[in-house]
Amino acid sequence: MHQATCxxxxxxxxxxSFYSMGGKNYCEPCVWKAAREAREAGxxxxxxxxxxxSICQRxxxxxxxxxxxxxxxxxxxxxxxxxxxxxxxxxxWLKVSLAVLLLLLVVALVHGRRYFHxxxxxxxxxxxxxxxxxxxxxxxxxETLTIAPDSDKAVLLTAKAALEIGDMGTADKAxxxxxxxxxxxxxxxxxxxxxxxxxxxNAAFEKAAxxxxxxxxxxxxxxxxxxxxxxxxxxxxGRGLAGLAETFDEGSAFEAKDYNLYLSNAQKAWEQYPxxxxxxxxxxxxxxxxxxxxxxxYRQQSEWMLEVARLKIGSDRSQMKAFxxxxxxxxxxxxxxxIISQEEYDRRFRxxxxx
Amino acid sequence: xxxxxxPVIAMLTFPGVIVHEAAHLFFCKLFKLQVYEVCFLxxxxxxxxxxxxxxQDFTASFFVSMGPFFxxxxxxxxFCSAAFLPVWELRxxxxxAYFFYWLGLSIGMHAVPSTxxxxxxxxxxxxxxxxxxxxxxxxxxxxxxxxxxxxxxxVWADLGFGIxxxxxxxxxxxxxxxxx
Numbered sequence: 248m249h250q251a252t253c254x255x256x257x258x259x260x261x262x263x264s265f266y267s268m269g270g271k272n273y274c275e276p277c278v279w280k281a282a283r284e285a286r287e288a289g290x291x292x293x294x295x296x297x298x299x300x301s302i303c304q305r306x307x308x309x310x311x312x313x314x315x316x317x318x319x320x321x322x323x324x325x326x327x328x329x330x331x332x333x334x335x336x337x338x339x340w341l342k343v344s345l346a347v348l349l350l351l352l353v354v355a356l357v358h359g360r361r362y363f364h365x366x367x368x369x370x371x372x373x374x375x376x377x378x379x380x381x382x383x384x385x386x387x388x389x390e391t392l393t394i395a396p397d398s399d400k401a402v403l404l405t406a407k408a409a410l411e412i413g414d415m416g417t418a419d420k421a422x423x424x425x426x427x428x429x430x431x432x433x434x435x436x437x438x439x440x441x442x443x444x445x446x447x448x449n450a451a452f453e454k455a456a457x458x459x460x461x462x463x464x465x466x467x468x469x470x471x472x473x474x475x476x477x478x479x480x481x482x483x484x485g486r487g488l489a490g491l492a493e494t495f496d497e498g499s500a501f502e503a504k505d506y507n508l509y510l511s512n513a514q515k516a517w518e519q520y521p522x523x524x525x526x527x528x529x530x531x532x533x534x535x536x537x538x539x540x541x542x543x544x545y546r547q548q549s550e551w552m553l554e555v556a557r558l559k560i561g562s563d564r565s566q567m568k569a570f571x572x573x574x575x576x577x578x579x580x581x582x583x584x585x586i587i588s589q590e591e592y593d594r595r596f597r598x599x600x601x602x
Numbered sequence: 603x604x605x606x607x608x609p610v611i612a613m614l615t616f617p618g619v620i621v622h623e624a625a626h627l628f629f630c631k632l633f634k635l636q637v638y639e640v641c642f643l644x645x646x647x648x649x650x651x652x653x654x655x656x657x658q659d660f661t662a663s664f665f666v667s668m669g670p671f672f673x674x675x676x677x678x679x680x681f682c683s684a685a686f687l688p689v690w691e692l693r694x695x696x697x698x699a700y701f702f703y704w705l706g707l708s709i710g711m712h713a714v715p716s717t718x719x720x721x722x723x724x725x726x727x728x729x730x731x732x733x734x735x736x737x738x739x740x741x742x743x744x745x746x747x748x749x750x751x752x753x754x755x756x757v758w759a760d761l762g763f764g765i766x767x768x769x770x771x772x773x774x775x776x777x778x779x780x781x782x
Contacts, residue, residue, distance in 0.1 A: 320636055320655050322638075332636040332638055335640060338642075352680060355685070358698055359683075359685070359687065359688070359699070362692060363687065366687035366776055391692070394692065395693060397692075397694070398691060398694075399693065400691060401692065
């Protein structure tokens with residue numbers, strides 16, 4: 248190790264315990280004194296430790312009395328340390344960790360693929376709902392629910408889209424599939440919106456059911472029609488509610504003996520919603536016209552529509568049974584040219600037969 | 603607000619500390635700076651460090667100091683994106699997704715450079731900016747914001763940054779993809 252001598256007290260020892268100030272070497276006690284005196288005199292008082300270039304600044308290895316370590320940057324370093332700091336190696340464990348991290352990244356992306364798919368479908372569905380394209384949004388949202396039935400957002404969007412197109416079944420299925428219809432945040436705006444829509448739809452269908460009961464009783468057709476219209480207004484998106492309201496208008500016209508209006512409403516309903524029910528109702532209205540006017544073409548059309556209704560029912564036994572009771576009354580109307588209500592028909596013929 | 607010692611947080615989120623220091627080392631090597639000492643993780647303050655030579659090259663200084671900010675933020679977005687949908691949007695109880703969220707947030711939490719890193723840049727950035735160095739001009743507001751964020755660590759700003767990146771990043775990403 249190199250030696251140095253203090254310029255103040257003459258102490259000679261290893262370079263590493265000396266300091267340099269103003270171009271002179273000092274031992275530690277002397278440098279403090281010299282620095283204090285310099286400060287008091289208003290002169291520069293900074294001092295720096297002397298560097299022994301025979302000692303590696305990083306690992307402390309000694310190069311021998313006659314050779315110094317090379318200076319790298321401003322440090323004397325042995326060849327091993329010089330090579331290390333010039334090109335610091337990545338530790339092996341870090342390389343392994345990086346490989347594991349990359350592997351995890353791949354796993355994360357592969358594992359998350361079905362979630363990406365479901366999420367993308369949900370965002371597309373959300374955008375379509377925002378654009379009020381509910382019919383188009385529903386398939387995307389249903390796809391999301393197959394992976395995430397507990398997602399508040401997906402469920403509420405699905406329910407909203409379904410309710411907006413009058414598909415109560417899908418809305419109900421989505422809501423019930425979410426923890427039996429339980430949502431944590433009842434104050435959430437989307438939840439409140441769907442709840443309001445759901446309540447409105449339910450109220451409308453309750454009114455429709457009440458109207459259907461009233462329709463079975465003679466003299467309540469107008470009241471039933473009114474209820475049906477209220478239901479249709481309450482939930483205009485409801486599938487068939489508007490159409491059903493029109494069919495109830497037929498009942499109201501029948502009760503008022505306005506057979507022209509009855510026929511016109513029944514024809515309109517058949518054209519808009521061609522089904523066994525509207526075909527049968529149209530047949531009944533044509534039979535009324537025949538009974539009143541005796542025009543054989545009405546009778547012919549009525550019998551034809553009755554046949555259409557029968558064909559539309561197909562193999563549905565319960566519907567067929569109800570249809571046969573209805574057809575029997577219409578045939579009586581065509582044969583006798585007497586217009587009597589169902590209740591009156593039952594009183595005259597069916598109860599008698601039962602007795 | 604509750605207090606948890608920094609080293610404890612660092613141990614709970616150790617992947618972020620290692621990635622942070624590895625990013626410093628990577629940019630030091632990229633710009634051929636001499637590295638004197640590296641500590642990737644330890645139970646103390648600081649929890650990791652890279653001692654390297656000073657350089658007059660602002661670009662090198664910028665990337666060595668800010669490298670972890672960009673690297674950690676990017677990795678945070680990627681891992682959190684893989685976990686964001688099942689955890690936040692789809693509410694699927696998937697343990698692997700929660701693991702990826704922890705990993706992403708741990709990395710994101712340690713994205714903010716230390717005050718030491720920022721000080722090095724702050725010393726030279728104004729002068730370089732005056733001389734028209736574009737990177738220095740751009741870096742000034744970024745350094746200022748990160749300084750504030752660094753001091754706000756006592757109120758969990760680093761965790762806040764991680765969550766913001768890990769939640770808002772994927773939201774922006776997926777919404778953009780859905781519109782594409």
